[in-house]
Amino acid sequence: MADNPTLEMxxxxxxxxxxxxxxxxxxxxxxxxxxxxxxxxxxxxxAVKTAAKLTAGKGEHSFAxxxxxxxxxxxxxxxxxxxxxxxxxxxxxxxxxxxLDANWDLVxxxxxxxxxxxxxxGLGRGFLGEMTGQPGIINGVPQSxxxxxxxxxxxxxxxxxxALRFTGQVTFQKVGAATRLALIETAAKRLGVPASELTTQDxxxxxxxxxxxxxxxxxxxxxxxxxxxxxxxxxDPKNYRLMRQSVPRLDIPAKVDGTAQxxxxxxxxxxxVATIMAAPVRGGKLTSVDEAPALAVKGVEKVIKLDDAVAxxxxxxxxxxxxxxxxxxxxxxxxxxxxxxxxxxxxxxDLIAKGEPAGEAGEGDVKAAMGPKPIEAKYQVPxxxxxMMEPFALTAxxxxxxxxxxxxxxxxxASKMMAVxxxxxxxxxxxxxxxxxxxxxxxxxxxxxxxxxxxxxxxMQLPYPVKLIWSREEEIAQGAYRxxxxxxxxxxxxxxxxxxxxxxxxxxxxxxxxxxxxIYNLPAVARRNYEHKSNQITxxxxxxxxxxxxxxxxSFMDExxxxxxxxxxxxxxxxxxxxxxxxxxxxxxxxLANWKAPLPEGVGRxxxxxxxxxxxxxxxxxxxxxxxxxxxxxxxxxxxxAGSIVNPDAAKAQIEGGTIMGLSSAIGEAVTLEKxxxxxxxxxxxxxxxxxxxxxxxxxxxxxxxxxxxxIGEPGVPPAAPALANALFAATGxxxxxxxxxxxxxx
Amino acid sequence: MTxxxxxxxxxxxxxxxxxxxxxxxIREELGLTGTKFGCGIAACGACTVHVNGEPARSCxxxxxxxxxxxxxxxxxxxxxxxxxxxxxxxxIAAQVPQCGYCQSGQIMAAVAxxxxxxxxxxxxxxxxxxxxxxxxxxxxxxxxxxxxxxxxATAVEGAA
Numbered sequence: 001m002a003d004n005p006t007l008e009m010x011x012x013x014x015x016x017x018x019x020x021x022x023x024x025x026x027x028x029x030x031x032x033x034x035x036x037x038x039x040x041x042x043x044x045x046x047a048v049k050t051a052a053k054l055t056a057g058k059g060e061h062s063f064a065x066x067x068x069x070x071x072x073x074x075x076x077x078x079x080x081x082x083x084x085x086x087x088x089x090x091x092x093x094x095x096x097x098x099x100l101d102a103n104w105d106l107v108x109x110x111x112x113x114x115x116x117x118x119x120x121x122g123l124g125r126g127f128l129g130e131m132t133g134q135p136g137i138i139n140g141v142p143q144s145x146x147x148x149x150x151x152x153x154x155x156x157x158x159x160x161x162x163a164l165r166f167t168g169q170v171t172f173q174k175v176g177a178a179t180r181l182a183l184i185e186t187a188a189k190r191l192g193v194p195a196s197e198l199t200t201q202d203x204x205x206x207x208x209x210x211x212x213x214x215x216x217x218x219x220x221x222x223x224x225x226x227x228x229x230x231x232x233x234x235x236d237p238k239n240y241r242l243m244r245q246s247v248p249r250l251d252i253p254a255k256v257d258g259t260a261q262x263x264x265x266x267x268x269x270x271x272x273v274a275t276i277m278a279a280p281v282r283g284g285k286l287t288s289v290d291e292a293p294a295l296a297v298k299g300v301e302k303v304i305k306l307d308d309a310v311a312x313x314x315x316x317x318x319x320x321x322x323x324x325x326x327x328x329x330x331x332x333x334x335x336x337x338x339x340x341x342x343x344x345x346x347x348x349x350d351l352i353a354k355g356e357p358a359g360e361a362g363e364g365d366v367k368a369a370m371g372p373k374p375i376e377a378k379y380q381v382p383x384x385x386x387x388m389m390e391p392f393a394l395t396a397x398x399x400x401x402x403x404x405x406x407x408x409x410x411x412x413x414a415s416k417m418m419a420v421x422x423x424x425x426x427x428x429x430x431x432x433x434x435x436x437x438x439x440x441x442x443x444x445x446x447x448x449x450x451x452x453x454x455x456x457x458x459x460m461q462l463p464y465p466v467k468l469i470w471s472r473e474e475e476i477a478q479g480a481y482r483x484x485x486x487x488x489x490x491x492x493x494x495x496x497x498x499x500x501x502x503x504x505x506x507x508x509x510x511x512x513x514x515x516x517x518x519i520y521n522l523p524a525v526a527r528r529n530y531e532h533k534s535n536q537i538t539x540x541x542x543x544x545x546x547x548x549x550x551x552x553x554x555s556f557m558d559e560x561x562x563x564x565x566x567x568x569x570x571x572x573x574x575x576x577x578x579x580x581x582x583x584x585x586x587x588x589x590x591x592l593a594n595w596k597a598p599l600p601e602g603v604g605r606x607x608x609x610x611x612x613x614x615x616x617x618x619x620x621x622x623x624x625x626x627x628x629x630x631x632x633x634x635x636x637x638x639x640x641x642a643g644s645i646v647n648p649d650a651a652k653a654q655i656e657g658g659t660i661m662g663l664s665s666a667i668g669e670a671v672t673l674e675k676x677x678x679x680x681x682x683x684x685x686x687x688x689x690x691x692x693x694x695x696x697x698x699x700x701x702x703x704x705x706x707x708x709x710x711x712i713g714e715p716g717v718p719p720a721a722p723a724l725a726n727a728l729f730a731a732t733g734x735x736x737x738x739x740x741x742x743x744x745x746x747x
Numbered sequence: 748m749t750x751x752x753x754x755x756x757x758x759x760x761x762x763x764x765x766x767x768x769x770x771x772x773i774r775e776e777l778g779l780t781g782t783k784f785g786c787g788i789a790a791c792g793a794c795t796v797h798v799n800g801e802p803a804r805s806c807x808x809x810x811x812x813x814x815x816x817x818x819x820x821x822x823x824x825x826x827x828x829x830x831x832x833x834x835x836x837x838x839i840a841a842q843v844p845q846c847g848y849c850q851s852g853q854i855m856a857a858v859a860x861x862x863x864x865x866x867x868x869x870x871x872x873x874x875x876x877x878x879x880x881x882x883x884x885x886x887x888x889x890x891x892x893x894x895x896x897x898x899x900a901t902a903v904e905g906a907a
């Protein structure tokens with residue numbers, strides 16, 4: 001195996017890593033991909049052998065890393081993805097079991113160990129474009145995500161709506177199909193019949209002519225010695241038994257009776273609980289702290305000072321948080337004490353006014369086509385917190401030169417490597433044990449998981465296991481937020497009610513170009529980004545940059561439609577290509593929503609259509625303003641074209657949830673800064689949408705266009721905010737250009 | 748101090764500081780981890796349990812206040828033969844949970860609501876179900892409450 005190249009993380013990291021080699025961020029992923037893991041060589045590769053050793057016990061036989069079959073006919077699938085609630089692991093199991101023709105009742109799904117043998121080769125293939133045989137596999141994945149992965153190469157990540165699209169399509173379906181062929185080959189030999197006479201169903205190979213059948217479990221030992229077919233033919237979708245079915249999710253029963261074990265729930269004998277406070281102004285350092293008040297709290301055992309944080313270790317969480325709150329640690333502001341929400345918006349305004357963008361994309365001569373009097377509007381959106389319901393909680397234990405960590409992260413393997421990096425231990429001395437995740441939405445990605453570093457530092461100096469829990473206050477103050485962003489949009493709408501030129505000048509942390517798709521067919525378009533960094537960490541927030549851009553473009557299209565005196569659906573139609581998927585989604589959504597039907601007094605209807613992660617979603621929202629001035633959503637009609645859908649009900653749940661997250665953030669969420677620190681502290685001042693304000697009717701329709709499979713976890717979010725703002729304009733005549741909406745639409 | 752109480756039908760003695768919240772006694776002392784920590788200020792409801800049959804947010808309820816009372820957690824609502832509560836069954840049928848972290852609290856709030864009202868109306872559901880779910884499972888929660896109480900789930904067309 002070739003040496004891995006040395007790669008640096010570009011993202012600013014809050015973690016101080018003195019004297020630690022960065023190589024730890026690089027692991028076998030690249031080399032494994034380079035060695036050509038899939039196919040015949042898979043059977044000989046060290047990674048596959050390692051995986052087999054790690055998973056297959058007595059009477060169990062491993063196939064191509066991700067699958068084992070036991071002699072009692074149980075199929076166990078190892079997922080390299082962390083199911084963060086989107087049901088993707090059930091979808092992955094459906095894809096593999098479909099091609100394997102496995103008996104679904106005897107399929108088990110477990111998390112792959114956080115070991116490099118289980119690095120996600122499907123992702124590697126997709127991202128590196130090596131040996132995929134599937135051109136376009138990386139379409140629809142944000143460039144920033146690709147380059148991030150290319151730098152990290154830990155490849156056990158969950159994000160970017162990639163689980164089913166990459167791991168599923170590139171790896172799992174093929175592993176299922178190839179294993180099925182090996183089982184048939186084994187059965188043919190044993191039954192003395194040609195393989196062509198054999199069929200498979202419910203984990204059995206069947207010879208109909210002689211009415212004989214053999215369970216997979218009786219064939220597995222021998223089949224596992226065969227070389228797997230490199231490029232097995234996949235099933236014709238019309239023969240699907242599991243895919244495209246609303247199979248109940250495998251993880252749900254344990255989530256209704258309290259038995260599901262999240263990172264927060266882990267415990268081992270002798271364990272202590274710690275909680276922590278980092279510098280309130282990000283970038284600041286701990287200067288001093290009087291430990292006495294904390295140590296006076298019953299149950300508190302130790303105060304540990306880190307470079308930029310102070311932690312309290314106690315018998316339990318209540319003692320730990322009481323101890324922490326009893327202290328008044330002093331921090332510097334790292335020179336960031338003048339940063340505020342207003343100062344960041346001011347910097348954005350200045351940058352855009354100066355007119356020297358960091359990047360530019362588009363087509364046509366916008367300058368010439370813009371004309372002397374363009375329509376212009378300025379929009380602003382705030383930092384957003386992920387607000388995963390389970391606060392960060394990791395347990396670590398350093399004993400006899402070995403470090404074990406338990407918890408839920410979107411990339412267990414990268415988490416392990418961060419712990420290797422911080423502890424200075426060799427990688428074979430560190431084990432990360434993945435656990436269920438109580439929500440993530442982009443928060444638990446490796447770029448921002450300073451808790452791994454923190455818990456490692458605590459464990460390395462404690463003689464017992466320690467569970468580090470972040471309080472909700474710490475979660476909100478130390479987030480990796482959706483960027484605060486602003487944009488100035490301009491367009492020239494000519495006398496024929498057509499857009500001649502359209503420009504979008506936006507400022508935030510970095511370019512959004514890679515994550516966003518501009519869907520309209522216009523003669524001249526310019527998208528220019530202006531980059532300004534504050535002391536905050538900005539990151540992937542469900543649908544990555546598509547929420548801001550979706551809000552800007554779809555609000556402005558609505559403004560242009562009204563300026564042109566045209567119906568917003570008709571105006572959009574005029575600027576979409578005939579026979580395009582976008583046009584079909586828009587038309588279907590308008591039709592199903594009864595777009596032109598009269599509404600009660602005070603209720604307005606708004607539309608928005610956004611493509612993200614290769615999936616097109618249109619929402620039509622009916623909304624009004626409540627007595628207290630806040631928006632009320634009555635009904636949503638949604639049309640989704642994700643190409644094809646693996647599990648329709650689970651996909652629907654993602655669109656429902658994504659829409660609600662989009663509405664919640666649009667209506668009431670904002671992280672604001674003053675003197676460099678976050679002003680919000682808990683759900684009391686960072687309010688999330690509750691059941692009473694969720695739409696009573698959400699009508700969701702899928703178009704199975706057969707186009708390349710798009711994502712489903714994220715694309716429901718971006719059109720929600722503009723569809724609501726457009727509905728409120730229709731209801732009240734008030735145009736809301738700054739999020740959150742709050743009471744801005746009040747008469 | 749020691750506090751005597753009943754948890755899921757069993758008499759227990761908790762050794763806790765009087766001001767420490769019930770949540771941590773349940774989770775750390777009794778090891779019943781189905782009840783979750785979400786915010787610590789009774790804002791999200793992930794820690795919802797029943798105290799004498801009433802829903803309570805245990806993260807902000809001092810343990811001293813439950814002396815002599817009867818507490819039920821998510822682990823205690825199954826039937827004595829281990830069968831799931833009708834609300835739990837409805838939750839599975841409607842495929843409610845996504846990440847699942849808030850769902851113990853949601854189910855406990857729903858069970859309390861149904862015990863109180865029989866067949867809660869949408870307005871009663873709106874009023875009682877104030878627990879936060881970031882995954883946005885609200886339409887299915889409403890649908891599952893309807894289903895668990897024999898009400899047609901016509902209101903929420905989107906929830907499959």
